[in-house]
Amino acid sequence: MFRSVQVFSTPQRSCDRTKTVFLRFMPSRQKSSGKLRAAHLAAVIFLTVSGGPYGLEELFGYVGNQGALLLLLVTPLLWDVPTILTVLELNSLMPTTGGYYQWVKRALGIRWAFFEGWWTWLYTFCDLAIYPVIFVTYASFFIPAIAHYRVLVCLGIIWSSALLNILGILPVGRVSSVLSIFILIPFCFLFIMAFSHAGAPIPTPSIKGSGFSNLGMGLYVVMWNFIGWDNATTYAEEVQRPIRSYFISVCMAFLVTIGIYVLAALAVTRSGINADAISIDNGGFPVLGVRVGGHWLGILVASGGMASAIGLYSAVLLSVSRVPQVMADDKLLPTFLCSLHPRFRTPYVSILASSVIVSILILFTFSDLIIMDIILYGAGLSLEFIALVTLRRKEPTVRRPFRIPLGRAGLIALYVLPLTIYTAALTGAFLAKKDAPFWSSEKSGPILLAFGMLFSAAIAWRLIRWRRPHLATTHRN
DSSP states (O other), rough: OOHHHHHHHSSSOOOHHHHHHHHHHHHSOOTTTHHHHHBHHHHHHHHHHSSSTTTTTTHHHHHHHHHHHHHHHHIIIIIIHHHHHHHHHHHHOOBTTTHHHHHHHHHOHHHHHHHHHHHHHHHHHHHHEEEEEEHHHHHHTTTTTGGGGGHHHHHHHHHHHHHHHHHHHHHHHHHHHHHHHHHHHHHHHHHHHSSSSSSOOOOOOOOTTTHHHHHHHHHHHHHHHTTTTTTGGGGGGBBBSSHHHHHHHHHHHHHHHHHHHHHHHHHHHHHHOGGGGGGGGTTHHHHHHHHHOOOOHHHHHHHHHHHHHHHHHHHHHHHHHHHHHHHHHTTTSEEEGGOOOTOOOOOHHHHHHHHHHHHHHSOOOHHHHHHHHHHHOOOOOOOOHHHHHHHHHHHSOOOSOOOOOOOOHHHHHHHHHHHHHHHHHHHHHHHTTTTTTTHHHHHHHHHHHHHHHHHHHHHHHHHHHHTTTHHHTTTTO
């Protein structure tokens, strides 16, 4: 494990005032009572990446029950496994605050680190804006009229989660553990009830009969329900024995995520319910709960959906709030973002700034946010892949407690898999609205906006270089 003094006393750090604050924020090895343990970390990672099957409902409408089972079994192997392996190796090399930002900075320099931080910051804002909307969807099972107060409810979730994050990482970890139980229990009941009586047979997983556009949109849904493994590394120095803890916690979260998704897909298939009946617009999984077990199970599933939305929001906010910290420490963002709460030692200004931006983004539609989310995430993830290959070349002898058993050529071949999935999903999303002209906002609006957000990193970097020209030399590798 890297000790905090080693991480924050490097010559590259230029914010002396902030550096002293960081040293106080990061406890020493002897004083680890304020650090996150592996069990709580697994819950936080589960909520960062998944939060349960909520949001998978549209998958069945795109590719059917057979296709849903196949995509849920195959896509994680092609999309998630390369990402997880990359995250585990880079985190074992540098278990530091800032995670992926620090990895890219060490491998590619300050410019690309800024791009990584900027893109991931923007993608996470899009991601965060989705979860309050999901909360309203499931809450409408109890109070249909709540949809008319969507903005007010979303703002309530955003700012209550901000308060929880300001209180510290341990409260977030404990709440995540409790919420994870509330999320998993309804689907265990759903699975048991679906198989406790005669139902439709389980078909052989297949995508036969699914058109390319529907297949691409199905991939899109599955990918969105499996992103965020790297987000959980931004607070590595706040975790006990981070290298070991992340390995155990990521493996646990990965297996639980696949397991609960497959159980949900099997329950849908067994129930024989029509895919359109469980779409988000028609009520989602609570409708399935009512059909399989009665109104009580619908209530339980809807409650789990609300817990999932709250847990996802708090866990993702925890990860994104640490990125502006380290970027401000490098003078890439205003230094006031370095400020820590005088009592809880958390980056409260960064948390509040993130919450303000998300409060604006909730005005976008669900589908637009999803499209922007995946485009921005893929760009940031590609830099992490490049960083790993580059560090293998530049620092081949540096100790890595976890190392992918492949050479550079093997790593490049491994990364072709998620790139293929990413390309197919985006192409399918574009072709899904083939009746709309390219220039229409319905078809190209979110895509063009996402690429505009990507390009904004270059503009922001130019402005930073203009104000701080010394960055070109002081941070050169």
